[in-house]
Amino acid sequence: MTTKSARVRFAPSPTGYLHVGGARTALFDWLLARKTGGQFILRIEDTDRKRYVPDSLDDIEEHLRWLGLQWDEGPDVGGPYGPYFQSERLEHYRRAAEELIAKGWAYRCYCTPERLEQSRQERQKRGEPPGYDRRCRFMSDEERAELEAQGAPYVVRLKVPLEGETVVHDLIRGEIRFENKTLEDVVLLKSDGYPTYHLAVVVDDHLMQITHVLRGDEWIPSAPIHVMLYEALGWEQPQWVHLPLILDPSGKGKLSKRKKKNPDGTESETMTLVREFREAGYLPEAMFNFIALLGWAYSGDEEIFTPEQAIQKFDLKDIKKSPAVFSYEKLEWMNGVYIRKLSPEDLAERIVPFMQKAGLNVTAEQLVPLVPDIQERIKTLAEAPGMLDFFFRDIETPAPEALIPKKMDAEKTRHALEAARATLANVEWEHDAIETALRQLAKDLGLKAGQLFQPIRIAITGKRVAPPLFTTIEHLGRERVLERLDRAIATLANA
């Protein structure tokens, strides 16, 4: 199914930051190109001057690269089919529009936005479909000549046949049929001379020799328009591949930025931008793996894979038809899997920025010995500072209640900590020696391990939940351990 080399493009518009839906499309494009030895092209669809967001292009490029999706042609890298910004290709669209008019496949429409809006409302009131009423399509020659002579502003609209049907051959859905009478005379060229998506995408995909158009399912309704344009212009169609939608975790509706109610009644925003996942401490390799599984699977039981393995296995026929719910829980699990795979050095380096953001000025070298203890405890990099902060800044002396374990009182706890302090003051400062000494101490005191260890843990880390005790003691160093124990003992004495 995917043997010949494919030329595919990811064509975002610079109106917002890269979101997971776009990333998924780009990822599939990239996989197909790599799989077939073809090209992955980045094309910027900047034809809406009103919605332009200046730094969105940087964000899109940065995060495509973050995911490892380098393009072969496009901004920065150039290529033989440029320019890759649609705003620099207006001449192509204008020419295509002229050709369509000449062939009787399009016409100039002089209707003002106001009239369109008014007509829309009237039709709605009458219970008719809300589309354009085709006034200018059936305008008299005299009227048309007059408006033309006046130099009235116009748009170019497609002259959709009033009868018959148009068939879209979708690679994963088969034939999709549309009755032409249900289709609209869409705008092809806006009055400012810029093309709409419909015209631009067809012209550029043809000129850039795109072989496969991968895009979201939400484009299916306009696919017949594009098919018509290919036919009208006498061009060969690309393969149409409409990807299943990505649904919100609720399963209702497209994944999009919106407020979500938490079980506890608070509201939080759904994460949808790739940059947000990055900032939340997700690894690019985990994101790649997870996003690849959004609407694609090659096997029922292999779901952790490298980009190379994905390329090897990728086949358009394995793309699902049904929409996929975005599961944050599964992503989190998968991120944990990838975190556990990292070497301590690698993990340490990736954690550094998160430590700094938390106000902890540390180096990767300092982190390396500490990282193995939290590696299987964190699911995102952003959780690291909360587990390691006590190594790098002083802690508040815990409250007495926090220090006292179940079935013990302040007095007993204090005695235990004093004994521990005495033991730790003299023990050889090495993990196994510390463990042996403290275990023996618990036995001597007639305490269960937890009854001794938990107060020590809280005294030296300030946390109820912390990394394993003996390595923590070792890495914290004798001086700080004794000092923190002293403070805890003092607090208990005053309780």
Added chain:
RNA sequence: GCCCCCAUCGUCUAGAGGACUAGGACACCACCCUUUCAAGGUGGAGACAGGGGUUCGAAUCCCCUUGGGGGCACCA
């Protein structure tokens, strides 16, 4: 309203007419391990939306119903 798409555990999926007592993963529950929390191990609960066909035989093919979703801009 009109057009279009989709339908296996809560979620992602395996399944391409007989190998299905419907397999795996996340999440969930229990137990084990254990200094907390994790990680890991073992086990458990949990699905073919409904109805008609086709066929010796249907989760798999066809039709209808239902349900869910998407689209109807001088936005992409």
